[in-house]
Amino acid sequence: MDDLAQVFAEEPFFSGFSDAQLRRLAGLARPEVYQNGRYLIRQNGSADRFMLITTGHVVLKAFVPQRGMVPLETLGPGDPLGWSWLAPPYKWHYDGRALERTEVIAFEAEGLRQAMEQDHELGYRLQKRMIEVIAHRLQAARLQSLDLYGNPAGDLP
Amino acid sequence: MSARPRDPMLPRSYRIESVESELPGGEVFSWTLRPRGGELEVGQPGQFNMLYQLGIGEVPISISALGEDGTLIHTIRDVGGVTRNMAALSAGEEIGVRGPFGTAWPVAAAEGHDVLLVAGGIGLAPLRPVIHHVLANRERYRRIFLLYGTRQPADILFRKELERWRGRFDIDVAVTVDRADASWRGDVGVVTRLIERGGFDPRNSIAMVCGPEVMMRFAVMSLERRGVPARQIYLSMERNMQCAVGYCGHCQYGGHFICKDGPVFPYDRLEPLFDVREL
Incomplete structure (x- = not known):
């Protein structure tokens, strides 16, 4: 395995992927570094890559009229950044900005989609892993919307 | 006499x-x-x-x-x-x-283990004496994590102490808020996301969780997903406690009285009751 494929192999996101699958992914990947304050993705921009954060933190923000940029979620090491590359229209829904120096492995999205079409084993494994990520994030978002820490209802002493 | x-x-x-x-x-x-x-x-x-x-x-x-x-x-x-x-x-x-x-947090049983303190909202207050204890006896514990979630930056409790704990290099303090404005530079998201970041040895960790019951339910799911056994997860439960000595029955929870058998329980004792809506 080359160096990049070796880096993948150590990421929990890629656990269970075969050496051949990791090598194929490595051919579509490159490391990227973003300094504090730099944008990794921009709302409505082309979702042309999939990123896995290896170090640093990224905040996802949405533009809300009258309120400006509202932070939605912070992502850290081991977290995949974005799934808009998986489904049309392949546009980012949010901004993603580095909160500190952040390193990611970035995969070229179109090549990744082609690889998933051509190699259904790889496609299935990747989709399955992304669904886990999406499910956890959806649960977290629902929990976030519950206002857990507000005043409890009912008559309290 | x-x-x-x-x-x-x-x-x-x-x-x-x-x-x-x-x-x-x-x-x-x-x-x-x-x-x-x-x-x-x-x-x-x-x-x-x-x-x-x-x-x-x-x-x-x-x-x-x-x-x-x-x-x-x-x-x-x-x-x-x-x-x-x-x-x-x-x-x-x-x-x-x-x-x-009532019962206490398992500070003695946690000696020699990683300690995960997961707090939500005002749930930080009952865990605060644990933080004081483990920091005063730091050599008895392995890694210590304080994972604290609250609604918004203005609701962060014990801010000065949190800053002091963060300034030490022998405790990992992570604070996340559900909502923030653009001026907030910290984490945004529910506290369970902090658990998912890991960094602890799950088989050798004792987790103590305190916060709204829904938050604790999801925290338990995240801890178990990371591999922390149910018997090593402790929760502080809240019910309508009135007499505090197990006479009046107001705080009955299945076969337990929260006031005298709790409020701190190992999760494996609560597991059969945790999803019973009538309780």
């Missing part, structure tokens, strides 16, 4: 030494209490006292800190009739205290 056991139903008189507002607007405040005559009844981290405002009523409140100078600190949220009246009391006034009652 041995001393007569104290009547658990009889409040002792305490003086409010000081009142500290923990959040802007005073919705959450801390009382430093000193007994009027006699010695302080020293509780364990996780235990609670029944605080009684004369002529108004009584509420169960967890111990938020044990003062070294014979004082006791309780952090109270103004959330109902009694606590609203309590919020109007000032230093020098008198209240009644019964307790301490």
Whole structure:
């Protein structure tokens, strides 16, 4: 395995992927570094890559009229950044900005989609892993919307 | 002649030494209490006292800190009739205290382990004496994580202490908020996302979780997903505690009385009850 494929192999996101699958992914990947304050993705921009954060933190923000940029979620090491590359229209829904120096492995999205079409084993494994990520994030978002820490209802002493 | 056991139903008189507002607007405040005559009844981290405002009523409140100078600190949220009246009391006034009652956090059992303290909202207050304890006895524990989630930056409790703990290099402190504006530079998201970041040895960790019950349910799911066994996860439960000694039955939870069998339980004892909606 080359160096990049070796880096993948150590990421929990890629656990269970075969050496051949990791090598194929490595051919579509490159490391990227973003300094504090730099944008990794921009709302409505082309979702042309999939990123896995290896170090640093990224905040996802949405533009809300009258309120400006509202932070939605912070992502850290081991977290995949974005799934808009998986489904049309392949546009980012949010901004993603580095909160500190952040390193990611970035995969070229179109090549990744082609690889998933051509190699259904790889496609299935990747989709399955992304669904886990999406499910956890959806649960977290629902929990976030519950206002857990507000005043409890009912008559309290 | 041995001393007569104290009547658990009889409040002792305490003086409010000081009142500290923990959040802007005073919705959450801390009382430093000193007994009027006699010695302080020293509780364990996780235990609670029944605080009684004369002529108004009584509420169960967890111990938020044990003062070294014979004082006791309780952090109270103004959330109902009694606590609203309590919020109007000032230093020098008198209240009644019964307790301490209930089970404690497993600070001794956690020795030699990684310690995960997962707090949500005002749930940080009952875990605060654990933080004091583990930091005072730091050599007895492996890695220590404090994972704290709250609604928004303005609701962060014990801000100065959090900064002090963060400034130490022997405890990992992570704070996340559900909502923030653009000026917030910290984490945004639910506290369970902090658990998913890992960094601890799950088989060799003791987790102590305190917060709204829904938050604890999801925290348990995240901890188990990371591999922390149910018997090593402890939760502090809350119900309508009135007598505090298991007589009245108001806080019955399945076969348990939260006041006397809890409030701190290992999760493997609660697991069969945790999703029973009628409880």
